[in-house]
Every structure is written in structure tokens, then in C-alpha cells.
Amino acid sequence: MPIAIGLEGSANKLGVGIISHPQRLSTPQFPHDSAYSEDEPKPHGSKYVSPPVEILANLRHTFVTPPGTGFLPKDTAIHHRRWVVRLVKQAMQQAKVKLEDVDCICYTKGPGMGAPLGSVAIAARTLSQLWGKPLIGVNHCVGHIEMGRAITGADNPVVLYVSGGNTQVIAYSAQRYRIFGEALDIAVGNCLDRFARVLNISNDPAPGYNIEQLAKKGKVLLELPYAVKGMDVSFSGILARVEEMAKRLEASQTGSDGPWKDEESGEPITQGDLCFTLQETVYAMLVEITERAMAHVGASQVLIVGGVGCNERLQQMMGKMASERNGSVYATDERYCIDNGIMIAHAGLLAHKMGFRTALQESTFTQRFRTDEVLINWRD
Amino acid sequence: MPASRLLPTPFHGSEEAFHMIAQGAEGVVYRTNFLSSNSSTSPSNDISGNAALKIRYPKPWRHPILDRRLTRQRILAEARVLVKLSRELRAPGDGISGAVPNVLGMSSEEGWLATEWIEGATVKAGIRGWEERQRVLREKAQRGDDVASEAQLEVLRALLRRIGAVVGRLHVCGIVHGDLTTSNMMVRACKPSPMGKAEAVASTSDDDKLEGEIVLLDFGLAQQSIADEDRAVDLYVLERAFGSTHPKVMEGRYSGQSAGAMFDEVLQAYAVATGKAGKITLRKLEDVRMRGRKKSMLG
Structure with a gap:
């Protein structure tokens, strides 16, 4: 059962998510799969093609500024640095996964605000070195799309x-x-x-x-x-x-x-x-x-x-x-629409299964990263 | 089609036949008779009529005030561009034959625009037909490659040159089309003889189908602009659309040339039709292509 941790911080939300992709069985297992609770949209019968996903933890902390102001990159980066350790610890506890079961650490490579992206990239690199897990840099937009498809079961929208x-x-x-x-x-x-x-x-x-x-x-x-x-x-x-x-x-x-x-x-x-x-x-x-x-x-x-x-x-x-x-x-x-860690974990794990890795010396972040730059080799 | 869509006045309850031709995102196009004595009241399954009627039905998801405002603006803009072009596009003397359908009537309040019906086939269908003929010829000759005869290639090249010339003339008139594709261009089936009398060409060979006057359609996204950027983007849109619709022509498979060589016929004729300004536009087209997409990086 491949498991991934996802770290997201391209704007004012810091998200940490832990996802598992259960091995595909010969018989379809939805909608009993745990990703679909009663209050969520159900996948549409036979059209459902994305792998079923199991969400083990999906935590978010938002940097909220007073009315009349926006969030500045520098302050947002400080917010993310302050919260990331707490959020990762909490997510690991909630997910009840053992460290040896985790397959990869996924993080948002871009696009987004530079300083907050940098904070989260540092956190991801640290976890990767500390735990000896491969890093996966994820395009934020691809994360949104893949998560949307997985949750709603939309096949080719x-x-x-x-x-x-x-x-x-x-x-x-x-x-x-x-x-x-x-x-x-x-x-x-x-x-x-x-x-x-x-x-x-x-x-x-x-x-x-x-x-x-x-x-x-x-x-x-x-x-x-x-x-x-x-x-x-x-x-x-x-x-x-x-x-x-x-x-x-x-x-x-x-x-x-x-x-x-x-x-x-x-x-x-x-x-x-x-x-x-x-x-x-x-x-x-x-x-x-x-x-x-x-x-x-x-x-x-x-x-x-x-x-x-x-x-x-x-x-x-x-x-x-x-x-x-x-x-x-x-x-x-809002759990999946608004920026979250689980979508980064999900898209990262899809790429991980195809053999994609981000080497430590390449684990940079970028403010500009177009959606069409990513090779989506996990789809036909 | 949802039942909520009734034909607008004065077509609602009309005894004319309305044949749906296309349903796009913007509106629905019908073929019908408009202010014509050749009424089609007799029950007949033939699709006939002198007019193309484009109806912009209300969009129920849009606020009604906003919806009326947009429909009004767009119908007016399209009609104005068409009227301006039907005066200016066909300039005398230089041998460039190109046109737009004449406007027969419109109502910006009711959301419809009626234009002259153009007999003929789209350029897309014309080129596809040409490609099909090459396939048949090749099978007859039992050849393996796609290369067409020089005479056949000249027919296609002549069409491409006429397209380039007409687009050039359009830009000289101060209009950019906004959605140039080979399905938005027609080859008119009848061409006026020197006496000014229309003569049918249906009886002659298939290649003649590529030889009529080029008529540009669907000015729903047209703008009045003389900016090089807009003109270059117009050409870029055509180039991209041409490449995805007729990939084998674009790749030079029929002529044994390099990719894009056939489309250069369009651009060369465009340069001739536009003169000095066209050279700047074509240089700009290089920039637009280098961007890899059709707009500048702004943040």
C-alpha cells in the first residue's frame, strides 16, 4: 500500500496530508472505500477510472490577516515555518502510519509565492533527509486537478x-x-x-x-x-x-x-x-x-x-x-477545493508510481510553473 | 435542445422551415428563408433557404440584465463588422477575390442576425476532399508514399494563396477575425462570370470546388484593430488550427517538403496583400510562435 506525505504552502495556507493508494483489486471496491463518506459526492459508477484513494490525514492552517490587508510573502513564510513541524507531527499521529510504511515526501514545487514555497521546500527536504525518503516535487495545478478527479470520479472533464x-x-x-x-x-x-x-x-x-x-x-x-x-x-x-x-x-x-x-x-x-x-x-x-x-x-x-x-x-x-x-x-x-496537502500527496504518489523522483540537488521551487509543462504519464 | 428555447420574434410561429446547421457555444445557426418569395412552406425535407440565421439564445445561467447587454453588444459588433467588410473587402482591380456574407437583417434586442446563405463547401471540407482524391489516385497508381502530382499540388497551393490574400485584405480593412479556422471559411460554389452572371460550376471537375471565391464566416469574436500583435495572433490562430485540422498538409507529406512549407504559401500571399505593414506582422508572428502560446507572460 503506497503511502505519501504531501506538504503544500504556495500561498497563505499550510497543508499537510497523508494519502494511501490501496492496491487495485480485480473487483471495484468503491463506494465502500473510506475516501467516500456520506457527505461527499459519490463516484459515478463505471466511469470511475482514477485509483481509489484513502485519506489518512488532511490538516490545514491558514494565515489570516486583519481586514483591509493582504498576506505578504515574508510574513506568510514565517507562518509556514512556525506551523509546519506541529502540523506534520499531528498528521502522523492522526494517520497512525509507521515511518517505514511511508514511500515518499511530496511538496509543492510551484507555482506560487516564492518565500512561502521556499519555507515548505526546506521542510520537505529536511524530512526527506531525516527519514531517508525520496522527494517528489509537484505542480500545484496538477495536484488540484488530480485530486478533483479522484474525489468526484470525473473521468475526462x-x-x-x-x-x-x-x-x-x-x-x-x-x-x-x-x-x-x-x-x-x-x-x-x-x-x-x-x-x-x-x-x-x-x-x-x-x-x-x-x-x-x-x-x-x-x-x-x-x-x-x-x-x-x-x-x-x-x-x-x-x-x-x-x-x-x-x-x-x-x-x-x-x-x-x-x-x-x-x-x-x-x-x-x-x-x-x-x-x-x-x-x-x-x-x-x-x-x-x-x-x-x-x-x-x-x-x-x-x-x-x-x-x-x-x-x-x-x-x-x-x-x-x-x-x-x-x-x-x-x-x-472546501476540504479539497482550497489548497491542501492531500492533493500534493496524491499527485506526487501518482508520479512516484511511474518512477519519478526529485533529487535533493534539484529540489528547488519556482514561482512560475505552467500546468502543461508536466508529463502526465499516469494517464492514457 | 431545451424546450425553453423558442425562436425569437419574428420567427416564432413562422411557417418557414428552420434547419439547424450548427450549435456552438455562442448560438445556434439555422438555414431558412428570410424575406424571400421562394417560401418553403410546402412540406419538404430538402434543406433550402436564402439565409443563415444565427440566434443567440438567452443563457439561463447569466443574470438577465447582463445577458441582454452582452447579446446586444455582440450582435451589433458582428453586424457592424460584416457591413463594413462587405463594402471594403472586395477592392476592385487587384484580383483578390474575397468576401463576407451580406447582412439581411438583425435584432440586437431579440438576439438574431440573418445573413446571406453561401452556397458551397467549407475550406476544411474542400481540403479534406482534395486529400481523399490523392488517396484514391495513389491507390490507383499503387504508390506507397503520399507525394501528390505537381498539378494537384498547384490546385492546393492556389487555394492557400487565396486564403492568405483574403486574410491580408481583412487586416488591411482594420479588422481581425479572432477565430480563423478552415471551417470558418467557405469556397463559394458559384463564381460570377465576366458578364456578371452567376454560373453554376457543379458540373465541372472536383478541383473546381477549390477555385471559387473565399468567403469568411463567423465574426462573433472579430475586433476592429490594426495592432501588429492582434494581427499576428490572428495568423497564429489560423496556423495552429490548420495544423490540427490538416496535419498531413501542414507536415509537407504531399509535397515532400519540410513541415510548414505549405502554410508558407498562405503567409507569402498575406505579405503580398498587406505590403509593408504585413512584413512587421510576420516578424511579430515569429515572436508569437516563440512564446509557445498566444500571449505574453505578464505575471
């Missing part, structure tokens, strides 16, 4: 990967995850996070989550730019415009500018309306490029991964689009 640092529409072809469309400037999650800062929305548990809650109270759709170029999107202009709106809202509430009212209903514009407008606009863009990619490659399944993928409005819109095309949408909850 078009993948929408949306998070604070990445926005990509991906489809698999000839042993690569190919990028069909992506954000030309900032990622969608970055757009949401920075908007939250202007409105002083709390970063706990995540700015995007709090925007989603506020958006439920919004009714008025204001006009924002809509920047879709083929299968690519751009969010920086939207951010600039919505930040202006936030300032106007603040000025109207402090009274210096007079109240800001909706022209049709005469009701005052609220923070909720701004959140609602932002969500409706950016998620419509994402669903549109996903639909175009699905039409292009002729796929009917769509898988949403990454932190923004937890958003229920995005999942709902994607679901409507997919059902119009007689397809289905696959999404996971």
Missing part, C-alpha cells in the same frame, strides 16, 4: 481551475493538461480578495466566502466591464471599476456626496449590491469560457477546482450551463 493565483480552463490531451484559456492579467481570486480589502471585508475564513455571503443580500446589478477574449479573460479592469464603486459607496454613506440610489427602484446601493454585481459578472465570464472550451473539445463533463471553486453561485451557474449541454458539473467542498 474540462477543468476550470480558479483560485487566488490561477485562472485556467484546462483539458487533457496526449499526456498533458493543456491550457485552452486563462486570465491575461490577475487571477479571479486575486480580484475578489483585493476588492474585499477595499470594503474592509473580513479575511476570516476567506474573503471570497464573505463576499459570497454579502452578495446573497444584493439585488441590483450595476454595470462592470466584461472582458472575455476568445477563451481568455481579464479581471484588472473590473477590479479598477469596482474599486471606484466602493469608494463612491463609502463617500455616499459618509454623506459628503449625497446618497447613491438605484435609478430604477430608488433604493440605496449597498455593499451587498457591489458584491452581487462583482460575482455575477466574473462568474458569468468564467462559465462562458468554460462553455466555449467544452464546445471546442466536445466534452460534456466539467470539473471545478481551486479555492474559488467552493463558491456555490459559481457551481450553480456552471450546473445550469452544463445541463443545457446535457453534461454534468463536478465540484468538491
Whole structure:
């Protein structure tokens, strides 16, 4: 039973996960496999092809900064260094695995923020030397995709990967995850996070989550730019415009500018309306490029991964689009959507089985590491 | 198709026949009669009609206000580009024959655009047919390799040159297409004779199917732009699409040349049609190719 430890720290979450890939039996063993508890999406019958996985531990600690601020690389790196030993110890206890049963130490090689990636790479190297286990450097995006496939059982989906640092529409072809469309400037999650800062929305548990809650109270759709170029999107202009709106809202509430009212209903514009407008606009863009990619490659399944993928409005819109095309949408909850160690362990173990190793002198990290650079030799 | 999709006014309840031709991510294309006396009310299974009707149905997942705004903008943009091009694309005297379908009608509120129906086959079908003919000829001659005769190659090269010339003319008009593929180009089946009268060419040989006027379709992603970057990306998209749709032509298997030599016919004709500006665009195309993908690395 191959077992891997995964360390993730490309942004403000430090994750440690321990995974086991039970040997494949001649008879399929799902859905009794332990990875599928009652509250999780079940794999779809015979379509299920990814190896069944057993999650032994999946711990995460998030660096949360005060409202109005973001997380700086230096402070995030300090956070990761402070917590990594505690998290690894706790995960090992929870998993109840013996050290000799562990096959490899997997860590995020990139893409992500340099300083936090560095902290976690050092931790991984140390564990590898200390315990005499091989190292596996993992592409963060591939980790998200493989974990999403394993959890949902989506066989060959078009993948929408949306998070604070990445926005990509991906489809698999000839042993690569190919990028069909992506954000030309900032990622969608970055757009949401920075908007939250202007409105002083709390970063706990995540700015995007709090925007989603506020958006439920919004009714008025204001006009924002809509920047879709083929299968690519751009969010920086939207951010600039919505930040202006936030300032106007603040000025109207402090009274210096007079109240800001909706022209049709005469009701005052609220923070909720701004959140609602932002969500409706950016998620419509994402669903549109996903639909175009699905039409292009002729796929009917769509898988949403990454932190923004937890958003229920995005999942709902994607679901409507997919059902119009007689397809289905696959999404996971926050345990697997948001950055976690288990996905790094999972993708690392898949590569480990194919004989991939990262030598100590090559165990670097990189801020830029494209999804399509990785040879996906574990898929047909 | 979901039952929620009813044809928009004035087509809803119309007695004309609507034959679905394609369903893309953007909309659905039908063939029908539009403001024509040759009405197709008689029950018939023949697919006929003078118009291609593209309907952008409402997207139920999008906020209705946003949906109306986008549909409106896109229909208007596409119609404007088509109207501008049908005036400017066919410049007199220089022998470059290329066109876009004429706009017959539109409603940005109801979300439809009707254009002239172009008789003929797509360039994609034309090239596939040519490839099929080479296969048959090869089997007859019992040859092992793919190399085609010089006369056959010239037919294909002439088509590629006309494509390059038309794309060049498009760019000179200040438009980039945004989605150039061989399925978005048609070879018109009828060509006007010197007398100005249309004459059918169906009776002549198959190679003539590659000889009609090139008509560009589907300007849903078109932009008004004269930037070298946009033009180079337009060519790069065509090159990539051509390579994935007609790999054997791209790899030079028919001509015994190196990979990409056939596509150079497109680029050379493009350079002739665009002159000085085209040379800059082609240099830019080198950069775009070197990036390995179609956009610059911005962070």
C-alpha cells in the first residue's frame, strides 16, 4: 500500500496530508472505500477510472490577516515555518502510519509565492533527509486537478481551475493538461480578495466566502466591464471599476456626496449590491469560457477546482450551463477545493508510481510553473 | 435542445422551415428563408433557404440584465463588422477575390442576425476532399508514399494563396477575425462570370470546388484593430488550427517538403496583400510562435 506525505504552502495556507493508494483489486471496491463518506459526492459508477484513494490525514492552517490587508510573502513564510513541524507531527499521529510504511515526501514545487514555497521546500527536504525518503516535487495545478478527479470520479472533464493565483480552463490531451484559456492579467481570486480589502471585508475564513455571503443580500446589478477574449479573460479592469464603486459607496454613506440610489427602484446601493454585481459578472465570464472550451473539445463533463471553486453561485451557474449541454458539473467542498496537502500527496504518489523522483540537488521551487509543462504519464 | 428555447420574434410561429446547421457555444445557426418569395412552406425535407440565421439564445445561467447587454453588444459588433467588410473587402482591380456574407437583417434586442446563405463547401471540407482524391489516385497508381502530382499540388497551393490574400485584405480593412479556422471559411460554389452572371460550376471537375471565391464566416469574436500583435495572433490562430485540422498538409507529406512549407504559401500571399505593414506582422508572428502560446507572460 503506497503511502505519501504531501506538504503544500504556495500561498497563505499550510497543508499537510497523508494519502494511501490501496492496491487495485480485480473487483471495484468503491463506494465502500473510506475516501467516500456520506457527505461527499459519490463516484459515478463505471466511469470511475482514477485509483481509489484513502485519506489518512488532511490538516490545514491558514494565515489570516486583519481586514483591509493582504498576506505578504515574508510574513506568510514565517507562518509556514512556525506551523509546519506541529502540523506534520499531528498528521502522523492522526494517520497512525509507521515511518517505514511511508514511500515518499511530496511538496509543492510551484507555482506560487516564492518565500512561502521556499519555507515548505526546506521542510520537505529536511524530512526527506531525516527519514531517508525520496522527494517528489509537484505542480500545484496538477495536484488540484488530480485530486478533483479522484474525489468526484470525473473521468475526462474540462477543468476550470480558479483560485487566488490561477485562472485556467484546462483539458487533457496526449499526456498533458493543456491550457485552452486563462486570465491575461490577475487571477479571479486575486480580484475578489483585493476588492474585499477595499470594503474592509473580513479575511476570516476567506474573503471570497464573505463576499459570497454579502452578495446573497444584493439585488441590483450595476454595470462592470466584461472582458472575455476568445477563451481568455481579464479581471484588472473590473477590479479598477469596482474599486471606484466602493469608494463612491463609502463617500455616499459618509454623506459628503449625497446618497447613491438605484435609478430604477430608488433604493440605496449597498455593499451587498457591489458584491452581487462583482460575482455575477466574473462568474458569468468564467462559465462562458468554460462553455466555449467544452464546445471546442466536445466534452460534456466539467470539473471545478481551486479555492474559488467552493463558491456555490459559481457551481450553480456552471450546473445550469452544463445541463443545457446535457453534461454534468463536478465540484468538491472546501476540504479539497482550497489548497491542501492531500492533493500534493496524491499527485506526487501518482508520479512516484511511474518512477519519478526529485533529487535533493534539484529540489528547488519556482514561482512560475505552467500546468502543461508536466508529463502526465499516469494517464492514457 | 431545451424546450425553453423558442425562436425569437419574428420567427416564432413562422411557417418557414428552420434547419439547424450548427450549435456552438455562442448560438445556434439555422438555414431558412428570410424575406424571400421562394417560401418553403410546402412540406419538404430538402434543406433550402436564402439565409443563415444565427440566434443567440438567452443563457439561463447569466443574470438577465447582463445577458441582454452582452447579446446586444455582440450582435451589433458582428453586424457592424460584416457591413463594413462587405463594402471594403472586395477592392476592385487587384484580383483578390474575397468576401463576407451580406447582412439581411438583425435584432440586437431579440438576439438574431440573418445573413446571406453561401452556397458551397467549407475550406476544411474542400481540403479534406482534395486529400481523399490523392488517396484514391495513389491507390490507383499503387504508390506507397503520399507525394501528390505537381498539378494537384498547384490546385492546393492556389487555394492557400487565396486564403492568405483574403486574410491580408481583412487586416488591411482594420479588422481581425479572432477565430480563423478552415471551417470558418467557405469556397463559394458559384463564381460570377465576366458578364456578371452567376454560373453554376457543379458540373465541372472536383478541383473546381477549390477555385471559387473565399468567403469568411463567423465574426462573433472579430475586433476592429490594426495592432501588429492582434494581427499576428490572428495568423497564429489560423496556423495552429490548420495544423490540427490538416496535419498531413501542414507536415509537407504531399509535397515532400519540410513541415510548414505549405502554410508558407498562405503567409507569402498575406505579405503580398498587406505590403509593408504585413512584413512587421510576420516578424511579430515569429515572436508569437516563440512564446509557445498566444500571449505574453505578464505575471
